[in-house]
Amino acid sequence: MTGLLIRDVSVLIVPVVGECRVDEAQDIYVQDSRITAITPTGPVTAGEWEVIDGSGLVAVPGLVNSHTHSPMVMMRGAAEDLSIDDWFNQRIWPMEVNLTPERVRVGARLACAEMLLAGVTTFVDHYFHADQIAAAAVESGIRADLAPTYFSSAGPEAIDAAIATARELSTLDSRITASLGPHATYTVNDDDLRRTADIAQAEGFRIHLHAAETDDQTQSSVDKYGVTPMQVLERTGVLEAGTLIAHGCGIRESDLPILERYADRVTVASCPKVYLKLAMGEVTPIKGLQAAGVRVGVGTDGAAVHNTLDVWESLRMVALTQKQREHDAEWMPLSDIIRLATRGGAAAAGLADSIGALEPGRQADIVLVDLSKPHNQPIHDPRAALVYSVRASDVVTVVVDGNVVVRDRRLTTMDLDEVLADARALAHTLVDLSQGGAVQHYAP
Template sequence: MRQLVVRNCSVLVVPQVGECRVDEAQDIHIQDGAIIRIAETEPAYTEVEVLDATGLLAVPGLTNSHTHSPMVMMRGAAEDVSIDDWFNRKIWPMEVNLTPERVKVGARLACAEMLLGGVTTFVDHYFHADQIAAAALESGIRADLAPTFFSSTGTEGREAAFEAAREIRALGQSSGRITASLGPHAPYTVSDEDLRRTAEVARTEGFRVHLHAAETDDQTHSSIDQHGVTPIEVLARTGVLEAGALIAHGCGIRDADLALLQPYRDRTAIACCPKVYLKLAMGSTTPIKALQENGIPIGIGTDGAAVHNTLDVWESLRLVALTQKQREQNAEWMTISDTLRLATRGGATAAGLANLTGALEPGRRADIALVDLKAPHHQPVHDPRANLVYSTRASDVVHVLVDGEVVVRDRTLTKVDLTGIIEDARSLAHTLVDLSANATIQTYAP
């Protein structure tokens, strides 16, 4: 039996409803990767590995509920453009240059960045997902990976993406940290026929579906104008909602869509990535209040770093709180406790891990971030919960555990060489952002 005690830390307690709290001077007892007990600290331990966490605050490891991890290689290369130009003049032409090697190098950098920032799980949607799986396994992070496809790649491309998901799921069974979803891109790039086929495979083989839908109000208007239905209606009539889905963004979800989503609230969630909506001037943000009133789970994500610039979920959760207050014009809405719950329990639910991660409780996997609140930007600390939402930076994370394994110790990755990862990324990044091919993988015209 592997045993570890995280000793003498404060612990963020995140109940399913109500106020979060911080319990002081606690020891977290871990056995075989699971939390078995949390109790007041004891003076000493013998014959047990101890991680001294004196002065640190233990929080459930964060989940990045929607991202495209290898896009860190395009960080800063598509700035100050409209959403149409971001896709058509920058990103989709750059993605002509994708290769398995370049994807793996980017994924290794992304996994390193997320772990160092206290992210213990990420939910990914990208190409060459087998390479992302390899990077995740190497670093020790937990991941759900959806191999992406467009209908423009034909039946062969669709079925290849399904087969990649099957292979990733088989790979992950040995580690317990890697799962797979099916990854059609979006209703405006994937035909109803392909969405129906996706839903059929998902139901038959036990996958979830991870895709973009109703990303903006403009997309919803366009769908109604062209097809007479909203993107959420498309997902309903093709069986995607019934199969179970993680829907990225949903900023264009309408009130009438809520009745379609509500029956599938046990298997469908929405990922909110607010920095992207601000940066691309998308006009709105995810209607979290209305979704929650209908019982639809919400997770917090970063989207890809080609638009978000970082994979910092602390930044994202802070922007969720701020943009939701602004959206509802209510300073009392999206409280500190509710924001922390979205980033922890909400993220775990969005990742399909509702009963495994997302809270520090006996029986759950020991995915833990230990945060230092002693830096000047935290002082004085009147309410550590407020510090977590409004002051914490990724660099405040000191130690990180995934499945009870210490994967970051004293702000240093334990399983991979960060220097080598950065050198590899620097050496290859220019090959990805090269636009000289004058080609594109897709056209953005929802």
């Protein structure tokens, strides 16, 4: 069987702790979807190899979009300059009345194309019609963890259907995993959260939901129920089951001991561009979470608010907003933010042992980046270029599960012109507000 050999490439090494580094002039050997060896460039090991010339490029672990709603690319730019209340109630949830399986699949195909071309090899999704997102992911070759979304207001049949979809997704493809997707602590009641946690524990699912997105949400929970959203997650068994918490900007100091008890199975995804754009007041308290042993990943949220699915943009915004939050320019240094976007994202996807680093034995999710353009030059520290200068367009080649899915900046798995034409043809039907109604009302 022919393997894949990336020759004479610089390799970003991301240790579990400590400083990241770039090792120059390396060969990466891939066989049966896994990295088998990384060695100094020399004579080629015996065997049949598809060779990729990596000279002048940096190989980095595939980026992970730790929290997104991929089909919302269809709403890109259609809900601007709004408060968080109006963003939900006047635009997004009324638009989502228009969701159909076809529209979701068309949006998901566009999202997968955008992410792969930008070096995102895994995305962690939370949305409706997740079977259509899975179909797009399988077609594109990307890796995905998918959580079918549900509200308590939709009724028990809709919840049953979402859970059944998660069960079906978990058997679909080796690159697809599934989580249970209650929307949030303020849209899913305690009984439904308890049921979700029971199913998750019995069947080996994780749970992916929004919680404590803002401090206003946290305060509202305290005022109405006498508990914070983190306390809700604990008392309903959600934390015990294992959970990815989206955002967590309203996590309070008093919540950290709770999260510390479940640090081996809880992760948080931070998407700071969204918090700035919607003037949410706070960003994810990463320093406190890490002190409690909770792993954190970097995400974009949906493009209806983030506008792109560019994790390079997100990771630098995490670094910048965390320095500002802590009033400490030395906090969130280069190695730590790189680790969040790679190993942290792998943990958020439930794949901490198989992706997130370029090491023998791990899945071959590899991105080759060109740092030769003017906006990256001169290179004094390639890590700094990767965090603060690089653009999505600097991605040259992308390998997922040992398969080349982007070669010389072109998708190999999908016809990009067709993907774009389909999205343009249908996008207007999704943002049409003439139907009236909404899938939910935002009033946490």
